[in-house]
Every structure is written in structure tokens, then in C-alpha cells.
Amino acid sequence: MSSPTSEKKKNGGVMEKGKDRASKLFFSEMENAREIVGLALKKLGVEGDLSNITDEDPVVSFMGDDFSLERLLDKLFRVTLSNNGKSAVCLVGLENQSAYDAHMIIRVGISSLLLYDRMISLNEDLMPVFIVVFNMSGGRWKGSAKIKDYFSKEVLELFGPLMVDVRMVVIDPYEMDDIEIDRLKSDLNLVMKVIKYKSDKKLFLDYIKGETRFSCLDGITARLISELGSIKIGEGETNMCKAIEDLMKECEDKGKAEGIAEGETNMIFKLRREGYLKTEDAALKLGLSLDEYCKREDEFFSM
Secondary structure (H helix, E strand, O other): OOOOOOOOOOHHHOOOHHHHHHHHHHOOOHHHHHHHHHHHHHHHOOOOEEEEEEEEOOOOOOOOOOOOOOOOOOEEEEEEEEEOOEEEEEEEEEEEEOOOOOOHHHHHHHHHHHHHHHHHHOOOOOOOEEEEEEEOOOOOOOOOOEHHHHOOHHHHHHHHHHOOOOEOEEEOHHHOOHHHHHOOOOOHHHHHHHHHHOOOHHHHHHHHHHOHHHHOOOHHHHHHHHHHOOOOOOOOOOOHHHHHHHHHHHHHHHHHHHHHHHHHHHHHHHHHHOOOOOHHHHHHHHOOOHHHHHHHHHHHHHO
């Protein structure tokens, strides 16, 4: 695979603040956090029961006042797994991505090493660190989850066994079927399907209108879904079905207004062509320069 190249993202490559805040708040609810961590551990093939999970603030509580992981991770969890009477602890970092970032694998490596460095500085036994990337973008995650995949075949053949790999766990709703998503018991299943369907307007609207849970959502879930689906909701509003109805009416009203405006424009073209208006007057009515007006009128009559 060739070296990664960046895909430009809106707002200077930083997730929009609204989605950032809403997703962090959503995964501060331990029920939602437990399910996405469970999906990640299952994908890694880790066996054991998730017996406990606590929220570690990456800004203060883990790294200390002198350093912040906030630029690299949205959430950090301390996870206890149990199996056959034994238990072990690991750290799971979570980064919510609203757009593909080819440098994500590098950020994952930096985050992991900083967490290990902190443990060594505190003379603690090392805990395994896993970084999860939740794909909230408009399409499938494009890059590999392992840094080794970015090296050439020749390099891997010569140095492969000696190379230290970096890997991340990508939770991608586009790669999951509805049956797998429906097994989730928290509102994460609603969020995942909104992400999966949001690029298809009909599927998205049909899903919102057909799922009864959208009529009375948890406030935190409603805020995240409104950000993901670009749906305006009032402060404290939890009825997504009502918000969708308002959005559809707004679109319908806008379409009617645009249709009326287009009809008036076409009428002016016809009146000018038939000699009832001077070209200068027609251009003035439409707020166009003479050159732009003549171009638009010619396009209209050539259709």
C-alpha cells in the first residue's frame, strides 16, 4: 500500500465542535461506552467478561496537569476483564472521527506510547492500551488499521519480523449489518444506523419515522443524532420524529419558494424576448449584469 495521504476535512481538519461535544457526552454515559468497548474487544478477539469500566479523563485524571491527551483522544476508559476466575486491566482510548484522516494510525501510535510513558513514569506495571476509532463520517473508513500495511512488500519481506506494529480498532457502522447493530442494547444502535443511513436521504427519513424510539429520546442521544443528521432541534427537545417533520416542511416550503422564483425569472426572459421589456430593465429586475443576463436567457431558450 502506498504512503498515506491526507483527505481534506472541513473546518481545518478538526471535527466540528458540535459533533465533538455531542459525541464525547454520549460516550460519557457508561452504558454507551461499555457497548463500544465491547465491540472493540470482540473485534480484537479478546476473551473475557467486561466486569468493570470507568471513565478516565484524558485531560487531567490520567496524564496529570502538565499534559493533555485531549488533542489525540476524545475518551479514555479503564477496563477490567474477567475470565476463569482471573482478571486483568487495560486502557481503551476512543477517538470519534467525522471524516477520514490518513494520519489517524500515527495519532494512535503517539497516544499509546504517551500512555505507556506515563505508566513507566509512575513506576506502575504496564497495562495493555487499545485505541478505538469510531467512524462517524459519510462513508466507509478507507485506511488500514495497521501501520505495517503502509510498507512495501519488499520492506516487509526483509524487515517484517523486526518491525514494531501499530494498530487501531476501527468501529465502522458501514461494515456492520443491521442484525449485528440490533444486538446492541443501548442507544448506540440508533446512532450507528443514523451514521449508516444518513447519506441516503430516503433511507434516513424512513428509518427515523419507522423507529418508535425516536419519538422520545434521551437528551444526550438526541443531541448527537441531531448533529450527525444535521437536524435542527430545540434545547431539551427529544422528539426526533417531530424535528424530521419540521425539516421536511421547511424543505417543501423552500422548494415552493424556489419554484416561484424560477417561474418569475422565466417569465422575465419571455417578456424580454417578446419585446415587452428592454434588456437593461430585465437584467435590473433579476439583479444581473447585462452579460450574465444574456447568457442566462440564451441558456433558457436553448433548453
